[in-house]
Amino acid sequence: MIWQDVLISITNIIFSAALIPQIYYGHKQKIGAIQLQTSIPTFLGLYAIAFAFFTLHLYLSTILSIVAGTLWFILFMQRLVYAKEKISENKNEVI
DSSP states (O other), X not given: OOHHHHHHHHHHHHHHHHHHHHHHHHHHHTOOOSOHHHHHHHHHHHHXXXXXXXXXXXXXXXXXXXXXXXXXXXXXXXXXXHHHHHHHHHHHOOO
C-alpha cells in the first residue's frame, strides 16, 4: 500500500465522520439542511474521484470515496424527501 492511499483514506474517514452528525440531525429533525447546489456536485464529484482512484489502483481510497459520496447522496435525498413532506404538511393545514 502506498502512502498516498493511506493519507487519502484517513482524510476521507475524517470527512465522512464529520457528515454523520449532520445526517442524524437531518433525520431526527426531518429537515434537509444542505442545499441541492452543494450536495449534488459534491456526491457526483466524489464518485468521479472514486473512479479515478480505482484506475490508479488506490483501492482503499476508492472505497472510502464511495462511502463519502454516499453520505453526501443521503444528504441530497434528505433535502428532497423532507422538502416534499414540508410541502404536503403546508397543504394540509387548515386556515
